[in-house]
Amino acid sequence: MNPNLTIAGRTLSRRSLFRAGAVTAAALGAGAVFAGTAAGADGVPASPYFDITQPSYDLFRGKLLHESHHVMQGFAFDNVNRRLFVVQAQNGTSGDDLCVNQLSFSGELLGSMHLAHAGHGVSIGVEPVGTASYIWMECDADGTTTDARGTALARFKFVNGGTPSVKKFLTGSKTITCATDPVYQRIAVRRSEGGKMWYSVFPLASAAAGDFSTPLAHFPQPALSTGSVVFQGYTVFGDQLYTLDGQGHADAADIDSYVTRVDMNTGTVKSRALTKAGQSLVYREPEGMAVYRTADGETRLFLGFGSRSSLDNINRYANIFYKNVLVG
Structure with missing residues (x-):
């Protein structure tokens, strides 16, 4: 099979075709479907990956957030200013108003900020800019209940x-969220395209400048099992995507929370493992993922649970909780 395609007398390679498609998507508007099915123009460079079969360790347990009646959702770290942010729904609202909490690494509440009519908060990102932390998260929810989801990405400075x-990006999207890689300085965007969830990965600096024209990777969310999978969060590190799924259970014997590792250059599942982190918690429910590199240089994959x-x-x-075994 000829891997190239001729259009208007010009022969395009698959890679050139991807570039052309990505530019076309940008020209069509922020809500356009990105081109490609796996790696972008040059793909995502190879990197070490987490061994998700290894044990998990506690960062902290049993901490109340600003909105005491709502479970934590997504979370992310500012790896430069050493900050942790956790999002959740606000008390006493219809369900689409969100609160961003700043916590110490021992789980103590340091500050909070509210964004009305935002969505659900499954995943967020953080961008360090000097001594400031800029939050990336969904906004402009498509409803006013706990089922509402964002239709654009918001970027704003966290001020207690x-x-x-x-500032809004990719307006007109459907069910959009994001996650940031604080080590390689990238942002992953997850949203519905053509009725299916897709991931797109960009340099964080390009995204902050409003340039979403050339994704490093763009691939559909892979099927994880033949049964019911309740998606609960994701993050990215290097060339790998990590997802968390499962439900809350009153009985620890019913734990069904899984961590999955996906190669972003091919969109294929490389590993999937049951996690029993925090299995003694009462009504433990998986909620969010993030990556952080400590001041001592240890890189960690974090898992959240309500x-x-x-x-x-x-x-x-x-x-x-976190895992800290890297391969490669």
Whole structure:
């Protein structure tokens, strides 16, 4: 089979065709479907990956967030300024208003900020700019309940107690979220395209400048099993995507939370493993993923879980664990 395609007398390679398609998508508008089915113009350079079969360790357990009645959702780290941010729904609202919490690495609440009519908060990103932390997250929800999801990405400076000054990207999207790679400085965007969830990966600096024309990778979310999979979060590190799925259970024997590793240059699943991190928590439910590199140089893959003190208690608690075995 000839790998090239001739258009208007010009022969295009698959790679050139991808570039042309990506530029066309940008020209059509922010809500356009990105071109390509796997790697972008040059792909994502090879990198080490986490061994997701290895044990998990506690960062902290049982911490109340600003909105005490709602479970944690996505979270992310500012790897330059050494900050942790966790998003959740606001107390006393219809479900689409979100709160961004800043926590210490021991789980103590340091500050918070609210973004109304945002979505669900499955995943967020953080971009360090000098001593400031800029939050990336969904906004402009498509509804006003807990089922609402964002239709654009918001970028704003975190200011404790302040009102977000939001810059919006990829408006007109459907079910859009993002995650940032603090080590390789990239941002992954997950959204519905043509009725299926797709991932696109960009240099973070390009995204901040509003340039989403040339994704490094663009691939459909792979099928994870033949049964029901409840998607609960994702993150990226190097050339690998990591996802978390599962449900909350009252009985630890029913744990069904899985971590999956996906090669972003091919869009294929490379590994999938059951995680029992925090298995003793009451009504443990997987919630969010993130990557962080410590000041000592240890790179960690983090998993979030919501919990309760008892099944009849209205309060919800945040719990974060990590894996730290890299291969390659």
